[in-house]
Amino acid sequence: MRYFALLLLLVGPLACTELTSVPGDCPTFCPSGTIESKDSIFTDIIVRDSSYRGYVQGYQAEAMTAADIPGVIDSRAFFVTNKMTTDTTLAGDSIPIPYSVDSARLRLIMVRRDTLATNLRLKLYAIPVTSDSTSTFVSLQPYFAGPVVDSLNISAILALPEIHDTAGQRLFGDSVFRTDSAGHVITTSDSGRTLTLLWHLDSLQAPLVPADSGQIGFGLRVAADSLATAALGTLESGANAAVSWYFHFTKPDTVTSTPDSVINQVATRAATFDSFVFDRTIQPLDSNLTVGGVPSARSLLRVDLPPWMRDSIDVVRATLILVPVAPVAGAPADSFELRGLPVLSDVGAKSPLTGILTGKTAIRLNSADTVRMELTDLVRNWALDSTQTRSVMLGQVPEAASYSEIRFYSSRSPAFRPALHITYVKRYPFGIP
Template sequence: MRAPLLVLALGATSVAAAACTENLDGGAGCPSLCPEESERFRDTTFEASEIDSSLAGYPTLGLSNNLLLANRPDTLVTRAILRFDVLTTSFLPNGTGTLDSITTVDSVFLKLPLDSTGRRGGNPVTLEAYDVDTTASDTVPAVLRSLFRPDRRIGTLTLTPSSTGDTIRVPLSRTFMQARIAAKSRVRVGLRLTGSSGQLRLRAFTLGFGAPTLQFDPASDTTYRPITLTTQTTLSGAENEVNLAYSLYALTDIGSPPPGPNTLVVGGYPAYRTYMRFNVPRRISDSSTIVRADLLLTQQRSRFGNVRDSVAVFPLVPTATADVSDLRRILDLTAEGTLLGVDTTRFVPGDSGVRSLNVLGLARSWRLQAPTVPRGLALRIALEGAQPAELRFFSRTAAPALRPKLRITYLPKSEFVLP
């Protein structure tokens, strides 16, 4: 009887071993248990956007590193305002320790640092400077535009934008400057380009190296060291950030058109940002392994700005909770998406069709975010506020085939199965 029992025992052992060695690399079970059959990667493409909107007015006044001065009548026309509200009225003559009042000046210039990259124009243009100081409400664009007239012109410079270096010096009227110093007044200058089409990108570091300055000699003797003034202003009852904003800023005469129906805009001038909030099932965002995620946008052909120039789009990740409903506040609280591994993507404004943005880093971050933080994404353009390129996409209210979509490849969560 021993032989049959031994055979039976060996047979039972073999069956058990065979049962627990199937698909061992496909489940989540401990080797001591029999795992379930392998889960397979799943692909899904769906209309995930539950809110999308474009908001204008970027960058915030006074917070741009650059300021675009443009004369492109078919596309973009801007002006610049520079305020020097504190003038130096005395100086130390060479070799003395006694302050003297400034009664005459020489070599009065606006020194304008430039970003010399990008499209600027190859035809000569004239840069005109105007006295735009007034007792009227000079934060109102219409009031300021009315001051750009011949009797208030205080300087001109003809140049070819594509041939300029990294700095230009605009000569200003000595008589004008002497009168302002004698009156212990202020200097507020308006700039515009006239003549041929062209543009200049001014550096606008109002609190750091490279900002526009007003320079002059405090006497006709050129051995004296020039006096340099930086932009600053004080508005009645205004906070510091408002005063900073109005020290150096741009006016837009002709800018990009509004988005219109069924359209999202990124860039333009003044620039737009686009915000999108996604409705992604928690079983995908929180309980699966996402291996691919793309935001699919259908691009519209833009006719504004540099339509054939490739332009970078930067992702922004909202961090505000659902309690924050103000869109501008939500965008102010975004973080740079590149820190989460979300790719920067380049587009050509004049193109059209379906475009893909890799948002895998964003999708993988969703499980790490608090449940009260909506799953969203915002987009801004490179050199925001310093170039006129814009990108246009169809929104969630467009025809179904044109709406934004998410394409996700994921591995569902595996479960243990007892044998």
């Protein structure tokens, strides 16, 4: 048996060739072809592309942008707090006792800013509590032209040394904070990218008005020596504004057996509505592909893969190529992400989307460079499964949180139409045993 096994080892190499001094030659079992990759730009593969607007309104966005770029954009944020009772009625007495406001603390969360901005300031204005989704830049202009309620110099406070105090955890939500002589407090999170701004306001700056049901409205403008832009959190992101009222009332001796006593309390009311307005006119959709803006716009691209690509190749890489009509003007910090979401079923503007096999790329403001988005996984899936809907929806992330929008040439512009750059190899022809 041992000699038989040794004989098999000696005879095995001769099964493929008679020349033991050269590599094996097995034409029956070895592949007859070679791997050959091809690189092609398909300029007519994207068809029936369209744009739609109205997906997300400014008051539904995850952030509200305040910016002041001369000659480009003037964007202002605003919010209105929830209602609050302005008096109380004690047991045994039917006469309401009014609250006397001592002070208020306003909390704002800044989720984005340009860290290169110098002398960055946020200005607070009083606006009507009736401000809502119908408010426009023009209708709110008189209130932003009025006196400033308060101003917070973000750059100056961030330049101050940190204060480490355990009492700050109870007062400000963080034991590490910075503060100025006016009582403004800033705490940082997310490696300094997110700022929590706390304003100390007196009863004149933040009055509790019974006729307004305890609501109060504030508008915000940003200013800086340069790069004046910032984004503030909203209700949709869970980082909304809130006002804490510090007040007192007198409990009379007519309802208790003790002398008159002063009761001190605090009540917090979150924003019930927030949004932003800007002076740029919303341009109607045209023959180009539009993404972003307020209300947000999306673009649907349909891809017509040729039959030979669906059953005879393996996709190595696929890149979507888009040519902007013009640079997106604005502050560099207001750059955004362009995302391509696969379409589950193509029914036009309301096509259901999936977050699987998505593509994404960054849109840099003030740049007219050609935009490229990697869609390798998605195109490979289309090539492997002929039942898939071969469409992709382009959208801005986050949507409607900024004034910025971009327009690309569509398939109706032959010289600059969207294209797919695909690198692929033909299926490897293995031998048949």
